[in-house]
Amino acid sequence: MKRVYVNEKWCLGCHLCEYYCAFANSGKSSMIKALKDHHIVPRIRIEERNNISFAVSCRHCTDPLCVKSCISGALSVVGGAVMIDSGKCVGCCSCIMACPYGALSHNEDGVIQKCELCKKNEFGVPLCVQGCPNKAIVYEER
Amino acid sequence: MRYVIIGGSAAAVGCIEGIRAVDKAGEITLVSREPYPFYGRPLISYLLEGKTTQDKLLAYRPADYEERMGVHALRGVSAVSVDSEKKTVLLEDGRALPYDRLLLATGSNPFVPKMEGLETVENRTSFMTLDDALSLRAMLGEGRDKRVLIVGAGLIGLKCAEGILSLAASIDVVDLAPRILPTTLPEEPAAIVQRQIERAGVRFHLNDSVARFEPGLAHLQSGGEVPFDVLVLCVGVRANTALAQSAGCAVERGIVVDDHMRTSVQGIYAAGDCTVQTDPDTGRLRALAIWPNASMQGETAGRNMAGACEAFDKGIPMNATGFMGLHSISAGVYEGEQLLTHTADTYKLLCVKDNRLVGFILLGNIDRAGIYTALVRERTPLSSIDFDLIRDTPQLMAFSATERAKKLGGGSL
Numbered sequence: 001m002k003r004v005y006v007n008e009k010w011c012l013g014c015h016l017c018e019y020y021c022a023f024a025n026s027g028k029s030s031m032i033k034a035l036k037d038h039h040i041v042p043r044i045r046i047e048e049r050n051n052i053s054f055a056v057s058c059r060h061c062t063d064p065l066c067v068k069s070c071i072s073g074a075l076s077v078v079g080g081a082v083m084i085d086s087g088k089c090v091g092c093c094s095c096i097m098a099c100p101y102g103a104l105s106h107n108e109d110g111v112i113q114k115c116e117l118c119k120k121n122e123f124g125v126p127l128c129v130q131g132c133p134n135k136a137i138v139y140e141e142r
Numbered sequence: 143m144r145y146v147i148i149g150g151s152a153a154a155v156g157c158i159e160g161i162r163a164v165d166k167a168g169e170i171t172l173v174s175r176e177p178y179p180f181y182g183r184p185l186i187s188y189l190l191e192g193k194t195t196q197d198k199l200l201a202y203r204p205a206d207y208e209e210r211m212g213v214h215a216l217r218g219v220s221a222v223s224v225d226s227e228k229k230t231v232l233l234e235d236g237r238a239l240p241y242d243r244l245l246l247a248t249g250s251n252p253f254v255p256k257m258e259g260l261e262t263v264e265n266r267t268s269f270m271t272l273d274d275a276l277s278l279r280a281m282l283g284e285g286r287d288k289r290v291l292i293v294g295a296g297l298i299g300l301k302c303a304e305g306i307l308s309l310a311a312s313i314d315v316v317d318l319a320p321r322i323l324p325t326t327l328p329e330e331p332a333a334i335v336q337r338q339i340e341r342a343g344v345r346f347h348l349n350d351s352v353a354r355f356e357p358g359l360a361h362l363q364s365g366g367e368v369p370f371d372v373l374v375l376c377v378g379v380r381a382n383t384a385l386a387q388s389a390g391c392a393v394e395r396g397i398v399v400d401d402h403m404r405t406s407v408q409g410i411y412a413a414g415d416c417t418v419q420t421d422p423d424t425g426r427l428r429a430l431a432i433w434p435n436a437s438m439q440g441e442t443a444g445r446n447m448a449g450a451c452e453a454f455d456k457g458i459p460m461n462a463t464g465f466m467g468l469h470s471i472s473a474g475v476y477e478g479e480q481l482l483t484h485t486a487d488t489y490k491l492l493c494v495k496d497n498r499l500v501g502f503i504l505l506g507n508i509d510r511a512g513i514y515t516a517l518v519r520e521r522t523p524l525s526s527i528d529f530d531l532i533r534d535t536p537q538l539m540a541f542s543a544t545e546r547a548k549k550l551g552g553g554s555l
Binding site: 005006007008047048049052054055056059065066068069071072073087088090091092093094095096097098099100101102104105142 | 156180182183184185188193194198199201202203433434437438441460461462463464469471473508509510511512513515516520531536537538539543546547549550551552
C-alpha cells in the first residue's frame, strides 16, 4: 500500500505540508478561505530543532495499536489505511495513549483526528505531499 | 478446525481477527451470554452522558462483521461447563458444542461484598454492561430528581458518576480507600482529579464504607448518613473462572495463561479480563484488565489457536481516561526516580529506573502521550535517546537520526 514517507534530509521546515493538510480537510474552496485568520490544527506536524526538521503524520501501521486500543470501533483499517469514524468516537484518548508516533490529536473542536491520506476529502491523494516544495515527503509503496 | 469462543467482548473480537489472519476456513462458533452484537463496554458511561447512542455503541464492528468473518454466533446463551476430555462445551440449553480449540474470554463479574441491609435497597445495579446502563437510566427516569449513591471510587464508579451527572439530582461516592482511583493513580494526581469531579458537584466520602442500608438511607462507618434513591455498586470485579475450573485449567485470581495465551489444558486458550499472566519484571502473576490488552491477548490467542506461534509479551498496565474535560493518561509503574512537572492545570510525572522509563502520568496535557507509552512498552534504553528533550515534550526528535529514518521512512511498520 502507498504511504506517506518522510526524508528529513530534504525537509526545509517550511510548514507548507501543515497548511496543505489543514486546507485539504477544511472543506473550503480555497486556501485563503481555509487558512486566513484561522488557527490551524493540521494532521501532519513538523518537528524542528536546530537545523533538523521533519513532518510526522500517521504511519498507517500494518498492525495498528490505535485500532486495537479503540473502545468504540471508531478506528478501523480500510484497504490498509487507518481510518476514523468521528461519529463513533467518544474522545476517550486510548488511541493517543497507544500511538508510538504521536500521530493522533484533537482538532479545533476537541474531536480526535488523524491523517486519512486525503481519502475522504475531495483530493483523494495526500495534499501535503503535493504541497511539499522539496520532495521531503512522498506518497509511494515501499 | 473447529474453534469455539466463549465471551463477547474485546478478547473475543481480537481472537476472531487473529484466527482469520491465519485460517480463513475454520469453523468459528461464538457463545455470549449478552444478547447484543459486539460493543465497547467502557462506552456505557458515554451512552448515559449522551456522547454516543445505542446504535453507535452497538456498531463496534460493522453490521455484516460476523458474516464476513465466518462466525456463527450464539447470543443470549451461557456456557455452563467444559469437558476437556471429550472437548465439548455444554450450554445452558443442553446443547454440547464440540471444539478443537477453545478460547475462554469470559471477562469478569462485579464483586458485591456482604453489606447489611443491601436486600432492602430496591433500586440498585452494577455498572459493567449495557443492560446495567439501561436499567440505571430507567431507575433515574427523566425527572433529574433521584439521589444516587455510588459505592466504589475506581474507574467504573467515577465514569458512572460522570455519565449520570445531568440525570441525577445528586451523586455521593463512598470508598474505603483514602483516595479516589486507588489502583490507578497515586495520591497527588488522584487529588487533582478528585477536585475536578467535586467541582461538578459530586460528593466524596473516602476512608469510609457503608455500615448498613435501610430503605432510602445508607449509614456510613464514620457515623455519617447518605440519603439516596438509587444505589450503584462498583466495588470491584472478580474474574469469571468457573468454566476454566470445570475444564481443569490452572486458576489463581484469574485463569493462568502463558505468553502464548495457553491455559494449562491442551487446546484451551484464554484472554482478557478473566486471565492472569506472569509480569516479566516481578515474575508474579498479574491481571491487565484493560480493553487494549484484552484485544491484543485475544488476537495472539486466535493466531496461536490457528497454528501460529506468537508471544504476547508487550502488555503493560495503562489507562486513558478523563473526567469532566480533564484528560488523563498513565502507563507502567510508579517506581524509581520521580520526575515531576506541575503547572496550574497540568500534572506530569515520569518514573525512571535502570535506564528506562518505567511509568508516567499525564493530567491535562496528554498530547502525543503514546511516545512515552512506547518507551515503557519497548523498554527503550534512555541512553539511546535524548532524554532531556523527550522529558520536556514527547517527540520523535529525541531519537537518533537512524531511528527516525526507520520510523518515518521505513517500509515495514
